[in-house]
Amino acid sequence: MVKTMSESAIYAASWLVAPPAAPIAGGAVLVSGNTVTATGTLAELKQAHAGVPVVEYPGCAILPGLVNAHTHLELTHFPSWRLRTHVDYNPHRFVDWIIQLIKVNRGVKPEEYQASVHEGLRLCLESGTTAVGEILNKHSLAYIHRSSQLAGRLFFEVLGHDRNMFRSMLDKALAACSADTGAAFIPGISPHTAYTIAGENLALLQEEVLPRALPLAIHVSESQAETDFIFDSSGPLAEELYPFLGWERYLVPPRRCSPTELLDRAGLLTPSTLAVHCVHVTLADAEILKKRGVHVALCPRSNDQLNVGRAPVALLKKMGIPLALGTDSLASNDSLSMWDEMRFALETFPKVLSPEDVLQIGTSGGAAALGLESVCGSLEAGKRADFQVIANTGTDPRKLLERAIFDGQVREVYAGGKRYRGVIS
Secondary structure (H helix, E strand, C coil): CCCCHHHCEEEEEEEECCCCCCCEECEEEEEECCEEEEEEEHHHHHHHCCCCCEEEEEEEEEEECEEEEEECHHHCCHHHHHHHHCCCCCCCCHHHHHHHHHHHHCCCCHHHHHHHHHHHHHHHHHCCEEEEEEEECCHHHHHHHHCCCCEEEEEEEECECCHHHHHHHHHHHHHHHHCCCCCCEEEEEEECECCCECHHHHHHHHHHCHHHCCCEEEEECCCHHHHHHHHHCCCHHHHHHHHHHCCHHHCCCCCCCCHHHHHHHCCCCCCCEEEEECCCCCHHHHHHHHHHCCEEEECHHHHHHCCCCCCCHHHHHHCCCCEEECCECCCCCCCCCHHHHHHHHHHHCCCCCCHHHHHHHCCHHHHHHCCCCCCCCCCCCCCECCEEEEECCCCCCCCHHHHHHHHCEEEEEEECCEECCCCCC
């Protein structure tokens, strides 16, 4: 509920960075309850709203909270689980990493996943992330997200080949979507990948999910192994992963298409679909994504750690495909910090992305990818009051955003109008 103006507050800093507007020197945000009411200079807001208390952060900049469009927070403790189980620490191929992931997860207790999610939520908030696109394999853990300060979308994951088992998993995911997950988190479905779901089950998704208007998040063309497998049913996924899982009987004749084409044939690419990774998409794939209005979540650090290549960001950007940014999980990344992700993206694609680009895809782009553009992702009147206070941004307006990205330090985080009271280092 939005509080009365007498219960409002003005938050001011040396700079207000609220794209698409230019940075405002001496800028401020008026917050009423959990909602942004107005932005402008501190002088303007004080004059228009006399008597409203002011919280000032001199020498700092106020920026929107970041939107991490692709997370698996239940895997936050994966690095320690991996050490505990003595599974090969540095897999050299994508399929080795998948098998390692499965082996490690088989030894994890339910309560350990709960602790892992709590830790992931904490790490997100402490690094300025206020909304996430969370892939949830353990559907029962949704209550943890619901009790946090974060907002976002919970994509309940489904995968498998056996028709009856997949049907049961999908029914449970749909039931989870129907449950009251709270206004801050809204539901979606995550069909894992084109290579972990049988063709008939892709058709079932179209039949059961799309009429419910539930958004989808799908891993697409993350590795060359995936594209090879979908095209001709060969390679390490067919020769190693499928036998490891006992899925040999589910191998199909070569389909002679890309993962994007296969998903498009199944009718699963729509404006409500978030395609994650897209490292090995071709021009023809990009044309499909553009035509269908699909959003793409880039995960450059995860791609680098798994040595699967780099997404064709120049092509995606040139074609006007809407982009978002995600950290993926700590099973394939060193941190859940979107600031780390934005820095890496700038360093990896220096001729393609600007500081303004990475802030956009890390905020409003992520919100749009999650279908939350009317709720968060920017500091505009009527949206959730999600913002962060960044220190060490200097006084020179030139290259302000670049300094914030490379030299800034998260001092405070406000999510839904409430100050995060954890420890921010």
